[in-house]
Amino acid sequence: xxxxxxxxxxxxxxxxxxxxxxxxxxxxxxxxxxxxxxxxxxxxxxxxxxxxxxxxxxxxxxxxxxxxxxxxxxxxxxxxxxxxxxxxxxxxxxxxxxxxxxxxxxxxxxxxxxxxxxxxxxxxxxxxxxxxxxxxxxxxxxxxxxxxxxxxxxxxxxxxxxxxxxxxxxxxxxxxxxxxxxxxxxxxxxx
Numbered sequence: 531x532x533x534x535x536x537x538x539x540x541x542x543x544x545x546x547x548x549x550x551x552x553x554x555x556x557x558x559x560x561x562x563x564x565x566x567x568x569x570x571x572x573x574x575x576x577x578x579x580x581x582x583x584x585x586x587x588x589x590x591x592x593x594x595x596x597x598x599x600x601x602x603x604x605x606x607x608x609x610x611x612x613x614x615x616x617x618x619x620x621x622x623x624x625x626x627x628x629x630x631x632x633x634x635x636x637x638x639x640x641x642x643x644x645x646x647x648x649x650x651x652x653x654x655x656x657x658x659x660x661x662x663x664x665x666x667x668x669x670x671x672x673x674x675x676x677x678x679x680x681x682x683x684x685x686x687x688x689x690x691x692x693x694x695x696x697x698x699x700x701x702x703x704x705x706x707x708x709x710x711x712x713x714x715x716x717x718x719x720x721x
Contacts, residue, residue, distance in 0.1 A: 531599040531623060533588045534663050539603075539656035544649060546603035546619060546656055548587030549580055553604060553615065560615040561641055591624065596702045598624035598633070601660065605653050607644065616644035619653045623664050631695055632703055632711050634672040635661070638683075650683045654716075661718045669718060672711040681712060689714035 539546045547553065554577050561572055583589060584602050591599040605617040617640035622629055629635060636657065638650040654671070661669055671689055673680035684691070692713045697704045703711075 531590065533599075533601070534660065535586075536601075536660050539659075541652055541656060543608045544616075544647075544652050544656075545606050545608075546653055547606050549577070549584065549602055549604055551581060553606075554578075554581075556606075556613075557604060557615045560643075596628070596633075598622045598626065598629060600624075601657075603653070605638075605640070605644075605649050607647070607649065614644075615641075616647075616649055617641050617653075619650075619657070621657050621660060623666065625666070628701075630670050631713065632672060632697055632701065634711075634713075635666065635669040636671045636716075638680075645679070648683070648686065650680070651686050654683070654687055658718055667718055669716040671714045671716060673714070674708060675710050675712055681714075684712075684714040684716070687714075687716055689716040 554574065557572065557577060558574060580602070584600075587602045589597060589600045589602060591597045600620050600622040603619045603621070604615050605619060606613055607616045617638065620637040622633060622635050622637070636654055638653060640649045654669075671684050671687075673684060675694060692715050694710050694712050696710055697708050
C-alpha cells in the first residue's frame with residue numbers, strides 16, 4: 531500500500547496533524563476522562579505505542595488484529611488563538627468487506643468539551659482530496675444506531691444511509707459491545 535505525505539489539511543481554525551511525540555502532552559491534557567472512574571481514555575503508554583506502530587501517522591495495518599492500512603490524524607483547533615487537540619480521525623485506505631460493512635473508511639472521535647463545532651464533519655471534508663489521490667470513489671462511514679451525533683455528521687456530509695447491518699460476533703467491534711452498524715456512503719466527487 532502506498533502512502534502519500536499530505537500537507538497538513540486545514541480549513542482555517544481546524545487542522546489535521548499526524549500524531550507526534552511533541553503533541554502527546556497536549557493530547558493528554560485535552561482528552562476526556564472515562565465516565566466510570568475518571569481515568570484518561572488514552573494513557574501515555576498507549577500513545578507511545580500508537581507512535582511506534584504508526585510512525586508519521588501511517589499504519590501499514592495488520593488484518594489479524596483488525597487493522598487496515600490507514601492514516602491517523604489528531605484534530606487540532608485554534609480557538610481564541612490557542613492550539614489544542616480536540617479529537618482524532620483515522621482514514622482507512624483498504625477496500626475490503628470489513629471496511630465497507632463494519633469499520634468504515636473514516637473513523638472520528640471528538641472530545642466532549644469540543645463538540646458542537648462540527649469538527650468531525652470538517653475533518654472528513656479535509657480528507658476528501660487524499661481519498662481522491664487513492665482513487666477511492668466512495669467512502670464508507672459507519673455509526674452505531676444510537677450514536678445520533680455521528681449519524682447527523684454523516685447527514686451533514688451528504689452521505690446516504692444504505693442500510694443497518696449486524697456486527698459479526700467474531701470481531702473486535704462485537705467484543706467491545708457494538709451489535710449493529712449504520713452504513714453511510716459518501717461519494718468522493720472530483721475537485
